[in-house]
Amino acid sequence: MKKLICLIVSLILMSSSVVFAADQYSYSIGTNYDSGIFDSDIDTSQDAIDAATDFGIAGYTSYYNIKPTYQYLRGDNPNTNDPRMESEILFFSGHGNYQCVSFNYKKKGGDYKTGIYYGKDYDSSSTGYKYAGIKSYDMSKVDLVTFAACKTADGSDNITKRAVSEGADTAVGWKKSVGATSHTKWLGRYTNELARGKTVQEAVDYANSFSYTDNNVKSVIIEGNKNLKIKLSDISFSKINVQNDNVGKDEVYLKNINKKEINKIKHKTYNVKQNLEFNVKKANYNSIIDYIKDEIDSEFDIDDYNIYLTNTNKNQAVIDFIYKIGGFETNNSYTVLIKNSKVKKIFHNTIENEVKSEIKNNIMNIKTYNLNAKAVAQKIEDNDYTIEEQESKYYYDLQTNKAYMIILTTLKHKPTKTFVKSEYFYEIK
Known part of the structure; x- marks a missing residue:
C-alpha cells in the first residue's frame, strides 16, 4: 500500500513538474524602425522571432511582438493575469542607452512610441514616449532579461545592473554601440546555446568565439548569476509553443540567417592547458602568437592579421586576430578567450582550409574606392x-x-x- 501511495505521489509530482514547466513564459520584443538609413532599415524583428523560437525550444510558452505598444509592454499575460514584465524570460532588441531600450514601429508614433526604462513606468511629456519601467514590476520573478541594444550596460549605473538589483537573477547588456548586422548574428548564436542547455556565460562565450564585422558586439556584460541555465525540457521542434502576439498583418520574416551561416563556418576549439597569462591593461600578444605557431598553425604570421582587443570585465577579454589580404579583412580568424588574466580557449574560424592563390590575386587586383x-x-x-x-x-x-x-x-x-x-x-x- 505504501509503495502504491509513493507511486501515486511521484506521478502527481511528475505531472505538476511538467505543468509548471509549460506554465513558464518568455516574451521577446523587437521592431522595424523604418529609419531610412542607407538602403535598408534598422529592423530588430528577426532578433525577436529567432529568440522566441529558441526560448520555445527551451520549453517555454514563448511570445514575440514586433509591433509593441506601451499598453502591451505594461499589460498582463492573458494566461496568468500577471504582468508580462514579470515573465521568467525577457528579451528586448532595439535602440538603447544606459537608461532604456526604445521602440517605435515604422515611425507610426502614438502608442508605438514605447520602451523599457530603468526606473518606474514613465511617460515623457516632451517626446510622447511611454515606457514600462522595471521598478514598477516584481523583477524577482525574472530569471533572465536580455537588453540587446547599444550601451545598455554603459557606466556604473545602467538598466542591466538595475534589473539585477531589482531582483532579476541574470541580466545581459552591452557597454558600447553595436552594429545591427553583427548583433543579429551574435544574438542568434547566444539564444541557440541557451536553448541547448548552456549557462548564460557559456552562451555568451560561444557567441563571442566567432568573428564579426563589428567587434563591439563582444562588449557584452553579464550581471547577476552567470551560471544560470534556462532550459526547462527537451522538446521536439514540431511541438514548440511560439506565439505571434502582434495585432494586424505582419511582414514575412522567414530566414534564420544565423543558423545557415553557422553551418558554413569551420569552427574549431582549442582548450589551452598551459599557463598563458595575459594582462588586459598591458596587452602583449607574443605568448599567444607563439602558442598558435607551436600548437595550431606553424605557418601563422601575425603580420597577416589585424588585432582587436575587447575588455568584457575585470581581467577578462576577447582577442580577435582577423585574417587580412592586402587592405581587406576577411571572415577567417582566431578568437582568444581570456578569463582571470589567463588564456583559456582559442577558436579558429575558417571558411576554407587555405586561401587559394587565385583568391589572393583577385583581392590584390581589386580597385578600391575612396568612398566618402x-x-x-x-x-x-x-x-x-x-x-x-x-x-x-x-x-x-x-x-x-x-x-x-x-x-x-x-x-x-x-x-x-x-x-x-x-x-x-x-x-x-
Whole structure:
C-alpha cells in the first residue's frame, strides 16, 4: 500500500513538474524602425522571432511582438493575469542607452512610441514616449532579461545592473554601440546555446568565439548569476509553443540567417592547458602568437592579421586576430578567450582550409574606392537621427567571393537619446 501511495505521489509530482514547466513564459520584443538609413532599415524583428523560437525550444510558452505598444509592454499575460514584465524570460532588441531600450514601429508614433526604462513606468511629456519601467514590476520573478541594444550596460549605473538589483537573477547588456548586422548574428548564436542547455556565460562565450564585422558586439556584460541555465525540457521542434502576439498583418520574416551561416563556418576549439597569462591593461600578444605557431598553425604570421582587443570585465577579454589580404579583412580568424588574466580557449574560424592563390590575386587586383563615408551616411532621410561616430573598412567575404567597403555609423536618436549602429555594405565590383 505504501509503495502504491509513493507511486501515486511521484506521478502527481511528475505531472505538476511538467505543468509548471509549460506554465513558464518568455516574451521577446523587437521592431522595424523604418529609419531610412542607407538602403535598408534598422529592423530588430528577426532578433525577436529567432529568440522566441529558441526560448520555445527551451520549453517555454514563448511570445514575440514586433509591433509593441506601451499598453502591451505594461499589460498582463492573458494566461496568468500577471504582468508580462514579470515573465521568467525577457528579451528586448532595439535602440538603447544606459537608461532604456526604445521602440517605435515604422515611425507610426502614438502608442508605438514605447520602451523599457530603468526606473518606474514613465511617460515623457516632451517626446510622447511611454515606457514600462522595471521598478514598477516584481523583477524577482525574472530569471533572465536580455537588453540587446547599444550601451545598455554603459557606466556604473545602467538598466542591466538595475534589473539585477531589482531582483532579476541574470541580466545581459552591452557597454558600447553595436552594429545591427553583427548583433543579429551574435544574438542568434547566444539564444541557440541557451536553448541547448548552456549557462548564460557559456552562451555568451560561444557567441563571442566567432568573428564579426563589428567587434563591439563582444562588449557584452553579464550581471547577476552567470551560471544560470534556462532550459526547462527537451522538446521536439514540431511541438514548440511560439506565439505571434502582434495585432494586424505582419511582414514575412522567414530566414534564420544565423543558423545557415553557422553551418558554413569551420569552427574549431582549442582548450589551452598551459599557463598563458595575459594582462588586459598591458596587452602583449607574443605568448599567444607563439602558442598558435607551436600548437595550431606553424605557418601563422601575425603580420597577416589585424588585432582587436575587447575588455568584457575585470581581467577578462576577447582577442580577435582577423585574417587580412592586402587592405581587406576577411571572415577567417582566431578568437582568444581570456578569463582571470589567463588564456583559456582559442577558436579558429575558417571558411576554407587555405586561401587559394587565385583568391589572393583577385583581392590584390581589386580597385578600391575612396568612398566618402560621410556623404553616403547623409542618405539618412530621418531628421530624428544625428551621426555620432563613423568608421569604414574594406572587407572580403571568402564565402561569397565579394568585396565590400563597410561603413559603420553610430547614430543618436534625438527624441529618446538612444543609439543605434548601422553596418552598410557597399559592394565593390
